[in-house]
Amino acid sequence: MKIKEILKRMFIERDCIVCGEPISYDNIDYVCEDCEEDWYNLLTTRCNSCGNERDLCFCLPNLVKEINDSLAIWCVFYDKEKNPNANRIFFDLKKKGYRSVVKVMAEYISKVLISYCYAHNIKYKTFAITYVPRRKSMRRYYSFDQSEKLAKALGKLLNLPTFSCLDNKGRKEQKKLNKYERLENARKSYQLKKNAKVEYKNIFLLDDIITSGASMRACAEILYDNGAKSVIPVAFAKDNYKKGE
Numbered sequence: 407m408k409i410k411e412i413l414k415r416m417f418i419e420r421d422c423i424v425c426g427e428p429i430s431y432d433n434i435d436y437v438c439e440d441c442e443e444d445w446y447n448l449l450t451t452r453c454n455s456c457g458n459e460r461d462l463c464f465c466l467p468n469l470v471k472e473i474n475d476s477l478a479i480w481c482v483f484y485d486k487e488k489n490p491n492a493n494r495i496f497f498d499l500k501k502k503g504y505r506s507v508v509k510v511m512a513e514y515i516s517k518v519l520i521s522y523c524y525a526h527n528i529k530y531k532t533f534a535i536t537y538v539p540r541r542k543s544m545r546r547y548y549s550f551d552q553s554e555k556l557a558k559a560l561g562k563l564l565n566l567p568t569f570s571c572l573d574n575k576g577r578k579e580q581k582k583l584n585k586y587e588r589l590e591n592a593r594k595s596y597q598l599k600k601n602a603k604v605e606y607k608n609i610f611l612l613d614d615i616i617t618s619g620a621s622m623r624a625c626a627e628i629l630y631d632n633g634a635k636s637v638i639p640v641a642f643a644k645d646n647y648k649k650g651e
């Protein structure tokens with residue numbers, strides 16, 4: 407075996423992003439053979455509301471629709487019921503912050519973002535990337551913020567500046583609240599960091615997943631209130647769970 411080959415094996419991560427098991431080196435995919443179906447299902451899940459594939463779906467939670475004339479970018483539908491196994495990748499992102507998962511998600515987002523911007527005549531090179539931050543207590547607990555990791559990886563791929571400008575001092579977990587309580591809670595939780603400058607900026611606001619849209623909405627409001635020129639929500643996935651939301 408050539409030295410180059412040995413080094414490659416040592417330093418390039420080769421774990422399946424669905425189950426976390428090592429992948430044989432000959433496999434060029436992100437997933438092992440056992441997980442191929444789960445991963446394919448995640449990528450091809452259709453929208454619960456309109457029944458379309460991702461490319462033809464324009465459904466968004468109202469809270470997100472109102473941010474910027476329905477401009478929002480996401481890659482796949484997250485469906486707890488249809489695809490329970492692929493949910494593992496979100497678990498690994500949120501709880502373990504796996505580099506391989508971050509990398510694959512960022513790659514997908516970058517591809518979708520570029521084609522979306524091209525189709526909508528948006529000059530993405532004029533944008534900077536920020537993110538919906540994790541609750542402070544959770545960030546402390548896990549010692550990282552998955553959205554920050556994603557934002558940095560995406561910034562590298564797109565060659566765009568990434569910056570942190572929001573705090574999340576929320577105490578309540580959004581999951582346990584209904585849609586209206588979520589927005590109220592989100593508005594209380596997020597705030598602009600001291601000295602953060604967002605005036606006149608075009609901003610991609612990144613999160614791993616859009617659920618009710620309350621967090622995206624609250625953060626976008628802060629950015630606009632502080633002079634941002636435009637804010638476009640970006641996520642890897644959109645929750646498919648609640649029909650008609």
Ligand SMILES: [Zn+2]
Pocket residue numbers: 422423424425426427437438439440441
């Ligand atoms: Zn696997």
Ligand SMILES: [Zn+2]
Pocket residue numbers: 453454455456457458462463464465
């Ligand atoms: Zn749809």
